[in-house]
Amino acid sequence: MKNNDLFKYTLQLADDVMILGHRLSEWTGHGPVLEQDIALSNIALDLIGEARNLYQYAAKQEGNGKTEDDYPYKRDVLQWTNALIVEQKNGDFAQTIVRQFLFDCYHYYHLEALSKSTDEQMAFIGAKSVKEARYHLQYSAEWMVRLGDGTEESHARMQQAIEDKMHYFEELFIPTAAESRLVESGVAVDLAPIRVKAYAKLNEVIKESTLKLPEDIYTQQGGRNGVHTEHFGYILAELQYMQKSYPNMQW
């Protein structure tokens, strides 16, 4: 597999949205309210659509007859470079919403900046997806508030979800070496200002939802280097089931 900075960066961005979209799609048919079932499926469709654009770009960079499907369906755990937050289990609706909101805080501002990338294709993908991500952030922020400031039970579940998920947030803002090198040429997004915007949004919504951030937040990381949580193998077992059972066929 190709190994230059742009290629790595493309896959890293793709892997984030691929895995989160895959996770969200597990809700389809099982949502707490029919309208929210539809909304979560919608977000999943957007995210996997974005992943598809990025994997297509990766395939184009690599050439050699590679296709968009080679990356999600033929790589093993250590080759995936998504952040750990996206692979966390859905849990209850509170855990899903908190995971989504934290990711959206990063994703929206990140895409906004990516749409100004000096790399034309990256800029194109960023501009296309940022419109969707704006809606995702609005959706998850609304549910943060609604559930945080809803009943005693919903508040408790949301507070628990924040405690559980918060230590996966910071990883989204730690650049890889390849990413840092690409920032200089304006291809990759500089994460420092994104982090400031994301935290501002986070704090605003946490306050409105009457929730509290944990006192000491430690940071879990490793996804960007292929060191994942134990859930990850099971995601791949399902995602790649057909490719493993029936290799090299067209579907």
Next chain:
Amino acid sequence: MELSLEQKFQEKIDRDERIEPRDWMPDSYRKTLVRQISQHAHSELVGMLPEGNWISRAPSLRRKLGLMAKVQDEAGHGLYLYSAAETLGVERDTMFDQLHSGKAKYSSIFNYPTLTWADIGAIGWLVDGAAIMNQVPLCRCSYGPYARAMVRVCKEESFHQRQGFEIMLTLCQGTPEQKAMAQDALNRWWWPSLMMFGPNDAESPNTKQSMAWNIKRFSNDELRQRFVDMTVPQAELLGIKIPDPDLKLNEETGNYHFGAINWDEFWQVVKGHGPCNKDRLAARVKAHEEGAWVREAAMAYAEKQENRLNKAKTA
């Protein structure tokens, strides 16, 4: 002579006009519609489960997106239909209770398992295909909100059917293993698909009244025959065989004669003893129960917001 309400109602129906929620209607008309529309809505909802079972395992990005979009469409159909039923004065929660208690039925086809990827193709091709047969005439149903919901639904169903057929075609043009997978799926889904049209006309006592009310336009057997006539040439195109040794073209009528349907199996599944009845209902009940706190919180929050707004107004 002054016409009775009932006579005026029937005259309107006979002129092929639409009945709207505020119009007077006989109680039995309302009841029949509530039963049919809610049963239809439940079918859309439960129908998400067998296909949803393959979203996480779909074999390519394109197929994954296609399947997700399809299953999401079915949720949308459920939504339109629950709304249509609500115009007749029944709440969504009441309909859910009836589904969960087993009192309300849904299409039996969804009580069969999806075992291979080919089942996703077969469901789109056959099950959505049969649904279209049933539903296109409903676009002219006498009850306005139902008819209008069906217009939107039918557009999407024909897309589903094409997508399913295209999955089957890809399999049939693939490796021998893939083609065998397609054949196996046709073997398992063919007869349950024919059962989707309901009992034979002779066993279907409500059909006559439903037709007089312009709810139904064609009988079960007529629709089933059309479906067979449409589908047999498609199977030929795919190069797979319909699992019916009695299937034969009647040269005179141009219709395909087909073998006897196993109605014992049909009634078994209707009664709740199909392969997946328990799992399907359990999945719906679980989603509903686990979602209770979410719905309560949303209501509590909406109330709080309203109070805040009122306070701000009076302050």
